[in-house]
Amino acid sequence: MSNLAFRANIQRLGGPEVIEWVEEPIPVPAEGEVTVRHETIGVNYTDIYHRTGEYPVPVPTGLGVEAAGVIEAVGPGVTSFNVGDRVVYGGRPLGSYSTARTMPIERMVGIPDDISSEKAASLLFKGLAVEYLIRQCYPVKPDEIVLFHAAAGGIGQIATQWLSHLGAKVIGTVSSKEKADIALSNGCIHAINYKTESFPERVKEITGGRGVDVVYDAIGKDAVEQSFQCLRPRGMLVNYGNTSGAPAPLDFKILQRNSLYVTRPSIANYASTRAQIEKASVVVFDMIRKGVIRSDKPLRYPLKDAAKAHSDLEGRKTTGSVILVP
Template sequence: MRWEEIDVGEPGAGEVLLKQTAVGLNFIDVYHRSGAYKLPQLPGSIGMEAAGVVEAVGPGVTEFKPGDRVAYAGYAPGAYTERRIMPDHRLVPVPDGIEDNQAAAMMLQGMTTEYLLCRTYPVKAGETVLFHAAAGGVGLIACQWLKKIGATVIGTVGSDEKAELAKAHGCDHTIVYSRENFVERVKEITDGKGVPVVYDSVGKDTWEGSLDCLQQRGLMVSFGAASGTPPDFSVNTLQFKGSLYVTRPTMLHYVAERSDLLKSAKTLFEMVRNGLKVEVNQSYALKDAAQAHRDLEARKTTGSTILLP
């Protein structure tokens, strides 16, 4: 990655020029940088979320005016920049009481948590669920959200320090999967029953074990691949492991309609107003994005991370 001057131009019809105040770091940025996910063009920019202030609006923009505080997540890559032109329909107004840094840190991880827990598999009070990488950005938000629903949370983490952090954010049972067999521990915790849903963003390393943690007719939500892409599998596996379901969701499809985007953001903002904490545990200068990537990939970060332009 290289820091370069470019001309962002003027906003056209339906577009807004943003002065970005904080950019969110997400694991998808690593997939875009490494080539695991293709960028629309090269050379290009990466980054999927930011917060900032509207500087200028193009013809036909009625919802926003210069000076408005906005944030976004779930549009084309290109957030690693000081200024950016965005289509107005992908922006969300940031309410008073939510700071820019917090907004930039939580839009993608928070709206992901919303769709995963409320729409992909609507978790009910009293259910026990398995959530991998529980001390990460999505993980810490999800632990708190699941507690608010009234679920029992089993979370996997890479170290004892991360286990403490996850517990402090509502995780009932932590499993240090680098040294413990998480399938055995989940069976122990659930009296041999398994869980109705597994949220797996680790991918390759946990895929097989996650399927083995499910109850009959349980749902495997494979929503990321921090350790690598999960293996191809025979559909018959789902029969033999208990008539299982599998889905591979992505936030883009859950907030594609503007009404869904605004509803998801509203639910997230309400959660934050009601006490959910977005832990911005790392911040870097945007120019140091390469170091931020190294730390994220080396599993050195916890909670959310922002890059400051």
């Protein structure tokens, strides 16, 4: 067992090229901390927001919010975990892009014996995001019509699988024929290529002019205004990301026309306590166990190729979950 860790670090904000690699001693766990040797590391668009400054973080800093591994050391006061336990975590402090790390246990849960570390790392954090989006922000009911942007992405695939299981009718937007096929295979009833079609017009055609009950959007600037056009009266827009940039300031007259709702949620407000995280993780693990949500072939990159993973994710060259392997 090495007492050194290989980890990603950034000294400044910017593109994938700012990611540097350092080798540092692994701190001895303090009160309420454990040391985890990583087996699989999840890559999320949140990591890109941190790297670019879209989500402000002090630099220098590590990168990454999600990983699964095995506990190698336990600090004073930790009674819920033991050396040798398999665990997965999601959230701050940043630093999961590493071979090992010492960190607090607040956002950490044990991995059930019947679920692999790869599945846990590639599905849990995204699954927790989907859980609060479709069960708490807007509790989707059977037969409701949902528009989900980036339906072939990591969160999009999990969401469309879960929504289909709930009996919702899901319309997905995608950027290619290949991604349309993926969206349809995961439960979408229609997949709209937003590069070749007007998605508001197609939504009106599909719904007979009614509109959808809810739009889930992680695109931001390039999608928000048109997404409002897709909603039925008193429908809701849930904007949870800005891959194309921050939307323009909201004109409340847009909401007034059809009495629309809009929310910009954060997982920090829906899973802010250990009890909330554990409760939601039980639900997500059950969905994984039943095969409702799945990532049969997550896209794998060696840990040292994290910059390449970021570049591909930003360039929309990926589908489904993306993981790093130490």
